[in-house]
Amino acid sequence: MDTIRGLASNNAAVIFTKSSCFMCHSVKALFYELGASPAIHELDQYANGREMEYALRRLGCNPSVPAVFIGGKYVGSSKDIISLHVDGSLKEKLIEARAIWL
Amino acid sequence: MASASPRTDTSADGDIDDKTPAFHDNQGMVVSNPSERSRDQKTLRRLAQNREAARKSRLRKKAYVQQLESSRMQLTQLEQDLQRARQQGKYISSTGDQSQSLSGNGALAFDAEYARWLEDHTRRANELRGAVNAHAGDAELRIIIDGLLTHYDDIYRIKAEAAKADVFHILSGMWKTPAERCFLWLGGFRSSELLKLLMVKLEPLTEHQMIAITNLQQSAQQAEDALSQGMEALQQSLADTLAGSLAQSNSAGNVASYMGQMAMAMGKLGTLENFICQADNLRKQTFQQLHRILTTRQSARAVIAINDYFSRLRALSSLWLARPRE
Numbered sequence: 001m002d003t004i005r006g007l008a009s010n011n012a013a014v015i016f017t018k019s020s021c022f023m024c025h026s027v028k029a030l031f032y033e034l035g036a037s038p039a040i041h042e043l044d045q046y047a048n049g050r051e052m053e054y055a056l057r058r059l060g061c062n063p064s065v066p067a068v069f070i071g072g073k074y075v076g077s078s079k080d081i082i083s084l085h086v087d088g089s090l091k092e093k094l095i096e097a098r099a100i101w102l
Numbered sequence: 103m104a105s106a107s108p109r110t111d112t113s114a115d116g117d118i119d120d121k122t123p124a125f126h127d128n129q130g131m132v133v134s135n136p137s138e139r140s141r142d143q144k145t146l147r148r149l150a151q152n153r154e155a156a157r158k159s160r161l162r163k164k165a166y167v168q169q170l171e172s173s174r175m176q177l178t179q180l181e182q183d184l185q186r187a188r189q190q191g192k193y194i195s196s197t198g199d200q201s202q203s204l205s206g207n208g209a210l211a212f213d214a215e216y217a218r219w220l221e222d223h224t225r226r227a228n229e230l231r232g233a234v235n236a237h238a239g240d241a242e243l244r245i246i247i248d249g250l251l252t253h254y255d256d257i258y259r260i261k262a263e264a265a266k267a268d269v270f271h272i273l274s275g276m277w278k279t280p281a282e283r284c285f286l287w288l289g290g291f292r293s294s295e296l297l298k299l300l301m302v303k304l305e306p307l308t309e310h311q312m313i314a315i316t317n318l319q320q321s322a323q324q325a326e327d328a329l330s331q332g333m334e335a336l337q338q339s340l341a342d343t344l345a346g347s348l349a350q351s352n353s354a355g356n357v358a359s360y361m362g363q364m365a366m367a368m369g370k371l372g373t374l375e376n377f378i379c380q381a382d383n384l385r386k387q388t389f390q391q392l393h394r395i396l397t398t399r400q401s402a403r404a405v406i407a408i409n410d411y412f413s414r415l416r417a418l419s420s421l422w423l424a425r426p427r428e
Contacts (some may be wrong), residue, residue: 010203012325023380033324036181051376063376079383085321086387087394 001055003048008069012099013038016056016067020044024066027074029079034091036099037069071097107359209271212264216277219257226250227409230402240398246394247401254389258382261289269374282412287326288333288381293321293388296408300392303407304400314395322388329384333377336370343367 008014013031015038017024031038032072043065044050056064061077068091075081084090094100113276230246277288283293297319301307307315343366393401 017252019370020331022336022370023376025335026328026377026380029331030324030328033328078380082325082380082384083387085325086318086384086391088317088321 001058001091003046003052004055004059005072007041008074009072011039012036012071012097014041014069015039015090016041016052016065017044017068018043018065021063021065023063027066027068027078027081030085034094034100036090036094038099070094112274125395199215207232208267209276211259212268213272213277215264216257219260223250223253223257224409224413226253227406231342231406232240234399234402234406243402247398247405249415250388251393254386256384260283261382262379265378269371269378271372272378277290279416280422281415285415288329289378290381290385292322292326293385294319296411297322297388297392299411300404300407304396304404307400311395315392316393318388318395322384325384327382329377329381336373336377340367340370343370 004016007016012018013036015024015027016044017028017040019042028038028040043052046052053064056067059067059074061067061074063077066078066081068081075084075093084093086101091100095102128231225245226249230243230250233243233246261272271277275283275289278286282291285295297315301312301319302316304315343363346363394405396404
């Protein structure tokens, strides 16, 4: 969990992914489309990747990836991101966290 | 055969043999006296008729056997077709194959559930149309509209269950009519396209509404593109995995790696379900957001407009299917 928290607070927009996850690909694509440059952390690349995955699940992220953090705060998985994007809140959060500028 | 002729009974003639055959007529047929002659003729006629009957019977038997043979060939052919079709993953229930009949039933069951849902949906849309035409108040319209939106949730839930059982069936869109299938995207319609259509139909809109709906349309399109990109990445990865296994020749070690690659490909297929889920989630969220932007009356018109549009698509499909062919 510390690893997660640590990494999540390092950038305005952070996405945890896995190389085998294609939904992660979609969420990344959406962020790039919005002009954000999220920090991408692939769990496969981390020695304690499995613990990180458990930590994400304990946060309520199901499936564990993609897991999105904005401004250091946990936002959700793909389902949440889509909902927030549709009602405009995703863009607001990104602006607030200075991940994008208008 | 020849019956003893009374004429040869004379024993007075020493030269006459007791075994002297009966008189022969000029055709070599043995004839007897008139009464016995007619009896013979009846017998002959009967015998001839028997022969004829036997011949006809043999012909009928031959015809029957030929029919059996051709039916047997037809049956063999059908069995081969069935085997081929089953291998191609079509939905044919069989008495002996439990897992496939479950999958087949899953697809059929979903088609039936969808048909029921559609019937229900059409009824509700007509109810709304009637209420609008009868100048019903906002409160009444609101009740019908909310009911419709909740009803949409039902089909998304049913689709999710069906996707668990058979994601390819949902993706194929075979449960929709041909014209609808033409516009298929990730197992359903494109919300961004529907919104474009609605913006025209819903005029007049306030400036605030115009901006809000334009933003919504843009967001929906961005989300659709993002999901499409993920799907393309999945397809590319799947193709790479399968191409990798093509490079192998037939040898024991390579069989193991072939199996491994198949297992990997199977794992990748598992994520298809999630894409359908998220695509439906997008459709649902987009509708909900739209109805937040619109007034009750506009919402009613939007629901009716969408229903009309899809009704026309379905009608087009029917016309197309019934078209006269050369």
